[in-house]
Amino acid sequence: MLSWYFARTTGFSFSALFILTFLSIPVLSQAAQVTLTWDPNDPAPDGYSIYLRAEGQAYDYSQPCWTGYGTIATVYGLEENVAYFFVVRAFVGVQESADSIEVKFNNGTSSLIWIEAEDGDLQLPMEIGADPSASAGGYVWVPEGTGSFTYPSVNAGYAEFYFEVPEAGDYIIWGRQISNDSASDSFFVSVDGQEELVWHTKLGGQGVWTWDVVSDRDVDAPRDATNPQVYWLEAGFHTLTIRQGEDGTRLDTIAITNDFNLGVSDLCVKLAADVNSDGVVNILDFAQLRSDYGKNGDPGWIPTDVNSDGYVNILDFAILRNLYGQSGCQ
Template structure:
């Protein structure tokens, strides 16, 4: 078993940031290996041991390699004994010397290897109930016998054997013992199950003694609890003797212990078997690697089953400073690293890259294909509705490896920048694209639970273990109008991409915008564009209510590629209007169009007062003409007077034509701030 025992710090990098050790962690924990003949470990008698009485919990991790006669796990002569019995199948037994004939039995074990065993006595109502637990679950029948209370004693506690008079060293354990825990309380079912694989601090309430057995050498082993009931090896605590068990690297599933890879030189692209042992209460673990000695980390896989092994390929990142890590997905402070720095070595032309156009995908609506002058082949895909539309791209991988997936995307606004991504029908990830209205290559990442859209991702980059052959990559619409141009898979994890089309044209005006724009019908409007490496002429087209230009209306063919064209807007209203600029005679790439539709609207109605026009001095009770004109307006008008500079108005004529005049008798309301409207 292993446990984190060093100070954590946080380091900023461009990779996935995890709490990291100042020095590489990864030395496995240890256990005691008993020879099955005469080995023993001893905890001297102490008055505190008598606190194991009416209520108690006794726990151990055990791995029996060969059977002997009733081999002892934990024993206190004349007080209690926990052991394994083969009668009727290998099962655990426990008794108190108050009445050794009352024996509590677990169910028979069905598998070999490491097991967690616990015996617990707890008061339930008026009775005390004693129960076995094997691998976190109740096992066998419980007993309410009063004979399972533990008596006070004056003998030591022994591990792996007994010092009982008449059978001294005659009940040897052959195999390994680890993580011995003695509690003076009855632990709950949930506590036993959930904490059997979690390293303790030693300060837990009710803990009498904790033997982690991690020393790895020497004649003594420590009690990590506050009671310090330390133990010694063999029958002579001062020197090595034949009764000493051996220290042994442990594979008990306590904490987290990365068992491979732990050292050496790994060839990039070669098969890599990552193995570990971990707290059995964990359903999943994360596996990561570092190329800079533990400063920063990348995920090999996130949330893989806690079954002890994961097969992948050596990452494509040449370095002499590599480490691997197994980590608890629910607690970033629980992890274990390789025991030593590794080297990842590239041999030959190991780099492999596959590029595919997004529009080559098999598409289901509302996923669509459209045009953009800065996209490769001028085309890209997008979904027109949130949470709908699928594009499935088939790729052929040339070699086994651990691959990163890149996408060239363009996003704008607060709701146009994410896809769901999955490979070969696996987990679906949330990829937040860059929130910029530019075509950008980006390693596909996963927002996860801790990421923030547009700020950070929990897994960055996503890596995929792929074998040579055909694979399917699925992009499912998450937010509408998120554009995807092409994808790239590479096993070269050092690679970066900035490539763009060698020739392009970009429509500048009319501009794109979240809500489009407006143009007035029957007016002149300046269309502008930029380009690179295209011909000296362009074609400009117009489309009404049709983004895909099914029936384009020609504005100009073969006009000079000078970046601008003055267009006389048709004298009609159009709700969704589009302009397209293309190279030469048009009809092909390079070409570009406005993405967000603009609207052609009627001119704003205007009414202009002609007389009076300001500055006139009209006498009261005299007649004068009031006249007006209008534009884009044909309804009747009313005429009003203000004698207080527009604060208050009085109607002086109604239902007049939109263009007209009438003779007005000036009222007896002297003022030098009069207005007509």
């Protein structure tokens, strides 16, 4: 907790913690807004002022970008591709405190890259599994009983993914996964051939798909999103490798993003029966499934093979019926 002191005989003190909590980037205007919140001071001041500066510039303390009485404020009109810094000051009359902790907001383009785990290049014993509750109906895993690894091994199965980022920057990786118990809750993760870290995945319940951020956390550490592994990525193509840790751990969907404010509620999944990928299961998906009825081949190669068993048949119609009318990611 930061303490601010005025040069006055009353010893009136201020304390606040300055926190960046939310941002949004309107697409049409190409300008951003950022909402900032901080702890209230005790005793209460007359109000608070927020100051901003662009990277490489100094604060102009004669021109606050916001002044008010609350402990939450939104600053509008931020230019695209500019790094901004913010501090808050409390005031009584014409006297102000010192600066709060400074926070940075990099107003670049927000990127979110979706990858279906079963679309990767697989090395056995990593294989594709089918589950109607998984995104697009499939996932990857090393089946239970295959064996577990404490350290990365060339004998371990893996899935390798190729992806492109539009601009250089810091990125984090989310995964929708199932970790049924402490014996099936880890993968090894590497980007562009860097040293592999062990990702102790979040336990979400028996058979429950759970979003978790890739983190180099200890096995006994809290398995939340407070300390994600950050990857610096240049604009262009990259490789992500998910390697076998403990058998039985399942991976459904991967989301790679430079938006550190992205939360689980912002992540969604593509419904298995949304075979035309328009975001809703409806008559159009039914028509496409009907036209493919009776086809067979490698599991997952036909979009209408909803349960990824290699056949388009009555089982796929049954899943579509159960999901009919629901919506998900396009």
